[in-house]
Amino acid sequence: MDLARVRAAPAAVVQRITRTPEAAPESHSIEDVVAEARRHRPSLNVGLIERAHEVAATAxxxxxxxxxxxxxxxxxxxxxxxxxxxxDAETLAAGLLHDVPEDTDMALVDIEKRFGREVTRLVDGVTKLSKFGSARTMEEQQAENIRKMFMAMAEDVRVVVIKLADRLHNMRTLEYLPPDKQARIARQSIExxxxxxxxxxxxxxxxxxxxxxxxVLEPETYRKLAGMLADRRKERESFINKSIGILRKELAKVGIEAEISGRPKHLYSIYKKMERKGAEFNEIYDLHAIRLLVRDVKDCYAALGVVHSLWRPVPGQFDDYIAMPKANMYQSLHTAVIGPDAKPLEVQIRTHHMHEVSEAGIAAHWRYKEGTRGDRRYDEKLAWVRQLIDWQREVVDATEFVEGLKLDLFQDQVFVFT
Known part of the structure; x- marks a missing residue:
């Protein structure tokens, strides 16, 4: 398959949640779920989660x-x-119950009797529609389900957080499905x-x-890029460690406390940059990348000054997403420099709070909104969803809705597999 750019228009989760595609299968018990949940929320309603697990396990x-x-x-x-x-506990309970109405004899009304309206509304939001006319194609059915999810998401963003967690695990275990189904699910995931x-x-x-x-969609290209990264792993790690050591020493001299780490590389991102820039693998600046987490915004800019005093900046490779955040709430300073041994190095600098938001995104803003009068950015982010829904209410055909959705989701560039 070829990756083709079809349209151009004007213009964050705790890191442990993700892993490499080659990682071993995961398996967690209800005790693991509760322990992880209580680590972040000590006063969590554990009873609700345990009851949801009991019902789901039985069903x-x-x-x-x-x-x-x-x-x-x-x-x-x-x-x-x-x-x-x-x-929160209601979201975790809904996550445990999300396939019960679709794959068992238990109906939503039964879930509501046991768990109340809030949990049931979340479960319903991620449950596929069960009744389709016989003439409906698989594509039309999928489009209807996506449309239903977006309608629910406009009312409660937790619906899409559950759906993304569901999709992530299904993608991690995709290898057990027939090749044609793997390709269909992978294409929907990337689009x-x-x-x-x-x-x-x-x-x-x-x-x-x-x-x-x-x-799944480009196995040969994927293997080739993965091999290139693996071949240079030791060299890359040595370079990153050397860069971190130099930078940590200089930051200490000016009293800046920073958590510094190498930034993991993502193959699809590398591939897109090579395609977009017509560049070779070795010409991609962020093959070597580090991230600095500092205390506050003042330290972000001070650390940037240290980086630029150590190494020569690469022209045209600086972005200030703190002063001008991205539309999806992302904030950070990005720069590329000619680092040790005359090798290019990308450096990202942000506060710990910015990093949490960059990993969890809307989920983080939803947490901040809990128990408060509201979070302006959270409301602005959901406003996009509501505007999309209002605009698409006039579209009778669900497939048209999904095609319009794809165009709206890709604000900068749209890539599709053909």
């Missing part, structure tokens, strides 16, 4: 996933991701769910969905 009893594992392993993993995202995660600022989920989809 899914005897069902197996394509991998041969008990079906309950999937909702448990979804709930664990939600716990990592520091979501809808990855850009949706991007639009909502959930960078870590975006990057992993892209890499997992890329691995």
């Amino acid at each position: 899914h009893e005897g069902q197996l996933r394509a991998s041969g594992e008990p079906y309950i392993t999937h909702p448990l993993q979804v709930a664990y991701y939600l716990a990592e995202l520091q979501m 809808i769910y990855a850009p949706l995660a991007h639009r909502l600022g959930m960078w870590q989920i975006k990057w992993e969905l892209e890499d997992l989809s890329f691995k």
Whole structure:
């Protein structure tokens, strides 16, 4: 397949949630889910989560996933991701129950009797429509389901957080499905769910969905790039460690406390840059990249001064997303320099709070909104969804809705696999 640019228009999750596409399968128990949830929310309603698990385990009893594992392993993993995202008990309960109405005999009305309206509304938001006319194609059915999810998301953003966690685990276990189904799910993930995660600022989920989809849709190119990265892993790690050591020493001299780390590389992102810039693998500036987390905005700019005093900046490679945040709430300073041994080095600088938002995006802003009068950025972010829904209410055909959605999600560039 070729990656083709079809349209151009004017113009963050805790890091542990994501992993490489080659990582070993995960398995978490309800005890793991509760422990992770309480680590972030000590006063969490554990009873609600445990009851949801008990009901889901009973409802899914005897069902197996394509991998041969008990079906309950999937909702448990979804709930664990939600716990990592520091979501509330109602969201975790809905994550555990999200497939019950669709795949078992238990109806939504039964869930409402046991768990109340809030949990039921979240479950309903991620549940696929069950009744379609016989003439409906698979594409039309999928479009209707996506449209339904967006309608629910406009009312409660937790719906899409659950759906992204669900999609992430399904993508991580995609290998057990037939090749044609793998391709269909991967294409939908890279065309809808990855850009949706991007639009909502959930960078870590975006990057992993892209890499997992890329691995399925472009296996040869994926393997080639992965091999190139692996071949230079030791060299890259040595260079990063050397750069961090030099920078840490200079920051200490001026009293800046910083957490410095190498930044993981994402194959699909590298591929897009090579395509967009017509560049070779070795010419991509952020093959070597580090991230600085500092105390406040003042330290961000002070640290930038230290970086530029150490190494020569690359012209045209500086972006100030603190003064001018991206539309998806992302804030950071980006610069590229000629680092040690005359090798290019990308440096990102932001506060710890900015980093949390860059990883969790809308989920982080939803947490801040809890118990407060509101979060302006959260409301602005959801305003985009509501405007999209209002605009599309006149579109009768769900497939047209999804095509319009794709164009709206890709504000900068749209790439599709053909």
